[in-house]
Amino acid sequence: MxxxxxxxxxxxxxxxxxxxxxxxxxxxxxxxxxxxxxxxxxxxxxxxxxxxxxxxxxxxxxxxxxxxxxxxxxxxxxxxxxxxxxxxxxxxxxxxxxxxxxxxxxxxxxxxxxxxxxxxxxxxxxxxxxLEQALRPRTLSALYERYTSQSLDDAHDALRDAEATGTILQRQLAEHDLDGTPADLADLIRGDYLDDGRKLKRDGNRVVVCFGKHNGKTLRELRSNHPDYFDWMYRTIDELRPHIDDALGDS
CATH class of the missing domain: 3.30.420.10 (Ribonuclease H-like superfamily/Ribonuclease H)
Known part of the structure; x- marks a missing residue:
């Protein structure tokens, strides 16, 4: 209460x-x-x-x-x-x-x-x-116990942790009735974000920057109004380059 x-x-x-x-x-x-x-x-x-x-x-x-x-x-x-x-x-x-x-x-x-x-x-x-994050810790041991009702013995042993990760993934798929390839599941995890680092996000027909001093600006705004920053981002953040090409390839 x-x-x-x-x-x-x-x-x-x-x-x-x-x-x-x-x-x-x-x-x-x-x-x-x-x-x-x-x-x-x-x-x-x-x-x-x-x-x-x-x-x-x-x-x-x-x-x-x-x-x-x-x-x-x-x-x-x-x-x-x-x-x-x-x-x-x-x-x-x-x-x-x-x-x-x-x-x-x-x-x-x-x-x-x-x-x-x-x-x-x-x-x-x-x-x-x-509060949910505090009440339901997301450590490997906590997730393992939540999905298996068992304690994770030998946590932080590399092989044991790898096995536990596989068990958790299978239980997640079963509990939520999910089916698909690793790429399908990665897309589900990313949601509207284009990259795993969550630096670019699709907003309707626009792609928005989600980090740094230009957080919230669209790629087109960034390219037009802040070309030096746009060029730096394009040259130095390799994982964003394909998404930028795809988003701006029509112009």
Missing amino acids: LHLERPLVFLDLEATQADPQDARIIQVGMQRFVPVSDGARLADTLDLLVDPECEVPESVTQLTGLTTEAVRHAPPFDQRAGQIAPLIEDADLAGYNAIAYDLPLLRAEFDRINRSLPGPRDRVVLDPYR
Whole structure:
């Protein structure tokens, strides 16, 4: 059971980009819980559309169902901030991947309107994504025990660890009813990323850079506006070269 010492707001933000510094919010969902003697009580709910004052990418529309037209007539963030602030100004926050995305995004939006993000200085941000990582360690021994219900004896013996890895992989395939070649499974692991290092990601018809000082820019933007950096990346990061050629080969 969760024991609240002050209000706790669960939040989720939908936005135009994956980079929280450049993204613009298009939807805000919040639930505010307050402490009561036997736990917590839902005190308020917020469900708002926000005009990002820019186009909503097709990839975001496919994910959220929200189009540019759907949010165009909603109030922009500077007009929504007055509805958001009272819910969070005295509260801790909770959200899935909120530490890496939702909180930086919300802070960036408040910065754009020359306001500080409301909230206590000792605010706690509870992220179930991070909590899951803490509760379910991903060491080889932990995975082996989870999938086999047995302890991994002789862990850190090279051959024993190799055998255990094979066992885990087979159990994963069976549990999730997966079938395919190693390349198929590697594609599943990468998702929208083009490379195993997760440096390039497909976003609709665009390919976005996911590292370094130009994180969030598309390859085309990088080539046009920062040619020296683009050339350095192309020349020195060998595993990205085929993906760059494929993404930009039509021009």
